[in-house]
Amino acid sequence: xxxxxLVSQALxxxxxxxxxxxxxxxxxxxxxxxxxxxxxxxxAERRERLAEALAPLGFSLANDKRxxxxxxxxxxxxxxxAPLVFGHRVVDQDEIPRLExxxxxxxxxxxxxxxxDRLAAYWHWRDRQCWDQAVMVAERHAIDYEALLQFxxxxxxxxxxxxxxxxxxxxxxx
Numbered sequence: 001x002x003x004x005x006l007v008s009q010a011l012x013x014x015x016x017x018x019x020x021x022x023x024x025x026x027x028x029x030x031x032x033x034x035x036x037x038x039x040x041x042x043x044a045e046r047r048e049r050l051a052e053a054l055a056p057l058g059f060s061l062a063n064d065k066r067x068x069x070x071x072x073x074x075x076x077x078x079x080x081x082a083p084l085v086f087g088h089r090v091v092d093q094d095e096i097p098r099l100e101x102x103x104x105x106x107x108x109x110x111x112x113x114x115x116x117d118r119l120a121a122y123w124h125w126r127d128r129q130c131w132d133q134a135v136m137v138a139e140r141h142a143i144d145y146e147a148l149l150q151f152x153x154x155x156x157x158x159x160x161x162x163x164x165x166x167x168x169x170x171x172x173x174x
Contacts, residue, residue, distance in 0.1 A: 018043035111141035
């Protein structure tokens with residue numbers, strides 16, 4: 001969370017809109033029960049501008065020209081191209097709130113959007129790990145299950161998955 005917040009603030013200070021999503025969001029919402037090796041910030045910004053904004057933090061563009069690395073951490077930064085999309089649903093980045101952290105504000109998908117992201121991957125690839133991540137987030141945070149049901153319908157996915165998810169979270173008191 002500390003690194004994500006510092007990166008988010010550095011980007012915003014440079015006028016760059018970028019939202020943390022993917023496994024990094026899962027890590028934060030599960031307090032590292034799931035540990036991601038990268039932080040995915042969705043943005044429309046060019047690599048050159050990202051490099052300028054991240055250089056003061058010690059990050060540089062890796063040889064693969066896709067990731068930013070830092071000598072002091074094994075975590076790397078990746079910048080999937082905007083728009084912020086979960087399945088077929090496009091989310092306006094202006095609607096993404098900032099999470100207050102001990103290290104400052106972090107632009108991150110909400111827990112509900114994080115679950116949508118993981119469910120979209122689960123439905124598309126049948127990746128059980130993504131299902132497990134969705135469950136871990138739902139067990140720890142309030143989730144908008146009506147929004148998830150609507151999302152499942154839009155995706156042509158099994159609404160029963162949302163019911164199962166809700167039952168698992170309810171068993172944990174959510």
